[in-house]
């Protein structure tokens with residue numbers, strides 16, 4: 261059996277209870293060494309074989325899993341944040357399907373949630389934004405042309421941009437070209453929830469300068485939109501005394 265497990269954004273106590281139990285039971289752990297906190301590996305059994313996938317190809321990962329299966333061992337494939345975002349899990353799952361190897365997936369706290377926690381943000385503020393766009397700039401990995409930053413920027417919704425901290429001048433240019441005012445609030449969160457977490461609030465047009473000043477080129481998320489620093493916003497309907505819900509009679513009829 262293979263468990264794909266989300267390690268969470270960094271702090272070792274932000275793995276799920278289920279994910280931690282899988283780690284403790286695993287005979288083999290293959291972890292994404294570039295971003296998974298190695299402290300999580302301290303939970304492994306003494307006899308557990310541990311591999312760092314940062315140095316491995318897909319084929320090598322699959323070989324380790326296959327050998328573990330032949331020996332009737334349980335493997336944890338430990339991905340950073342939540343495995344469903346930029347985790348390259350589909351290709352592993354398809355290969356396991358081909359080989360008839362069973363697997364399941366255990367969610368984790370994504371770094372975009374860790375970054376919101378670092379800044380005490382609510383991404384979905386009433387009348388500011390009710391949507392979060394998760395995307396990235398293309399690097400050596402392409403992004404489909406239909407998903408340009410400019411096209412998403414037209415919504416002026418909250419946007420969380422992964423894998424792009426080294427391209428901030430171009431990112432800002434595209435965000436503004438797409439429709440955000442240049443002075444729209446933005447944030448850079450480096451290593452959210454790690455002991456050396458750092459965070460800065462700036463604006464779209466000062467993103468690159470802020471990152472340069474602090475030498476940030478990777479392991480950071482960029483958050484853009486008025487929800488980062490909304491001066492005023494509507495309070496929620498749900499908790500408004502006048503508002504009737506399924507559970508509470510309001511002071512006014514809806």
Ligand code: SAH
Nearest residue numbers: 341342346370371422423451452479480481
């Ligand atoms: N599956 C992961 C994302 C992997 S892609 C998740 O759900 O978070 C790797 C990118 O995620 C990094 O380049 C960076 O942009 C972002 N990232 C991962 N962990 C981070 C953290 N703790 N703080 C800030 N950004 C992080």
